[in-house]
Amino acid sequence: MPEKIKSSENSLLKNLPLIAGILGGTLLMINRLVTPTLLDSQARSDALGIILCAMLLLTSILARQIQPEPPQSVVLQGEEGFELIDDLPDKIKTELAWASHLILTNTVSKSVLIYYQEKILLRRGILGTEKEIKVGQIVDRVIKTQKPVYLVDLKHYPGKVEFDYFPENIQGLICLPLNDGGVMMVATNIPRSYTKQNENWINGIGAKIALTLKEEYA
Structure with a gap:
């Protein structure tokens, strides 16, 4: 009050x-x-x-x-959860759990999803209702070009329907390539909230996950 x-x-x-x-x-x-x-x-x-x-x-x-008005946060429409695929080696499970925890606790991200070899390996944070991924244009482009995409304000972006596996009202999203086999995506509830430090932190964790997955699936 x-x-x-x-x-x-x-x-x-x-x-x-x-x-x-x-x-x-x-x-x-x-x-x-x-x-x-x-x-x-x-x-x-x-x-x-x-x-x-x-x-x-x-x-x-x-x-x-x-002094413009700071971006307003929203309450994401979803339930908090932690889903990790069962048939992963313990080493991979530990690293994905550790990495997602760091992202959620040290950045403005509210939801993390790791997709690799046509499987969702991990979902954590505020989860959407859709549990399957249909690879859309943005995810496909990230995998093919091996370049990340930063969507800092999804409110007026028509392509956000591609990300229906996240809560419907996510405000910003980062999609990073994981080798040529998948992506790591993080979403936030505040538009234009990812700082350069956030991006560097997420990129570093994504690079470590990509290296671990490459060694495991080589």
Whole structure:
């Protein structure tokens, strides 16, 4: 509750110049309309008032551009879970469990999926309802080009339907190649939230998983 009150107070202070500018301009207009005879002194006062209101409005607009609103998080539509394929060597199971735990606890990621050799090896975090992968254009491109794809804001991206094995309302996604046999995907509930440090961390873990899987499936 205190955090909500503090957030509300900060929002009010941030919008104060905008409110004052609009209110001042409105009152000046009303005053002008109800004044039957306009004196020179009043005209000068009105002009000064209009300039001050315009400056308040401009200050509010510039403040919003300099300090944009931070991306808003959403509650992902899914259940938390941890699924690991049974017929994996213990070494691989341990590494995938360790790697997914590190990603979920050290980055903004809320869901991790590892797909290799036409099988889902691991799903962890907030899970979607679909348990099968139909390889779409993006995943196919990542595997063929061996280059990662960073989708930092999925809200307006029509191709997000490809990722129906994640919660429906994921906000951002990273898809990394695992050799030429699969991908590791991580998803978040906040748009534009993956920092360069997050990306480097996830890339490093993905490279380690790729090496381990290559040795196992060689």
